Amino acid sequence: MNESVSTLIVSKIMNGTVIDHIPAGKALDILNVLNIKGSEGLRIAVLMNVESKKLGRKDIIKIEQKKLTPTEVNVIALIAPTATINIIENFLVVSKYRVEIPEVIEGILRCTNPTCISNKGGEPIRSRFKVISREPLKIQCVYCGSFVDKDDIPKLIIRKS
Numbered sequence: 273m274n275e276s277v278s279t280l281i282v283s284k285i286m287n288g289t290v291i292d293h294i295p296a297g298k299a300l301d302i303l304n305v306l307n308i309k310g311s312e313g314l315r316i317a318v319l320m321n322v323e324s325k326k327l328g329r330k331d332i333i334k335i336e337q338k339k340l341t342p343t344e345v346n347v348i349a350l351i352a353p354t355a356t357i358n359i360i361e362n363f364l365v366v367s368k369y370r371v372e373i374p375e376v377i378e379g380i381l382r383c384t385n386p387t388c389i390s391n392k393g394g395e396p397i398r399s400r401f402k403v404i405s406r407e408p409l410k411i412q413c414v415y416c417g418s419f420v421d422k423d424d425i426p427k428l429i430i431r432k433s
């Protein structure tokens with residue numbers, strides 16, 4: 273099969289962000305935790321299960337006119353530790369970096385333990401997890417010691433609307 277037959281062709285974007293090298297199948301989780309629904313009117317391309325030299329298969333998300341906040345990048349790291357963020361200006365990649373799981377994850381995830389002090393209403397206590405290991409990802413609540421299952425992370429993300 274020649275290249276043009278076997279390759280899924282998707283337009284380059286002019287200005288915005290390309291989240292590349294997402295583990296195959298995780299793109300929708302990422303859109304979800306970024307709270308991107310499509311109704312914002314942004315032009316978005318989502319590619320799933322496309323060929324990758326490094327990962328075998330990967331997902332890619334291209335979002336026009338979008339800049340990610342540092343918190344959003346940390347959230348992406350928790351779901352897609354292999355992801356690279358490409359910042360596009362005038363069709364050129366002006367910046368490219370790997371996401372990185374921070375040492376301490378603060379105010380991003382809810383603790384699974386309902387009696388944890390970080391889940392008590394009233395006085396606001398920011399959730400705080402320590403990263404015990406990155407591969408496989410293992411994180412622990414500093415308040416109650418609960419461990420978080422990697423697969424539960426997408427649904428534990430605290431959404432600020």
Ligand code: CTP
Nearest residue numbers: 283284285286290292334356358360363364365
């Ligand atoms: N991209 C895009 N629009 C642009 C420029 C780049 O959508 N105007 C996308 C590319 O399709 C690719 C990603 O941004 O998915 C990174 O682009 P580039 O660095 O040119 O590709 P590679 O060299 O293959 O990246 P890497 O080495 O990180 O795999």
Ligand code: ZN
Nearest residue numbers: 383388413416
């Ligand atoms: Zn806790």
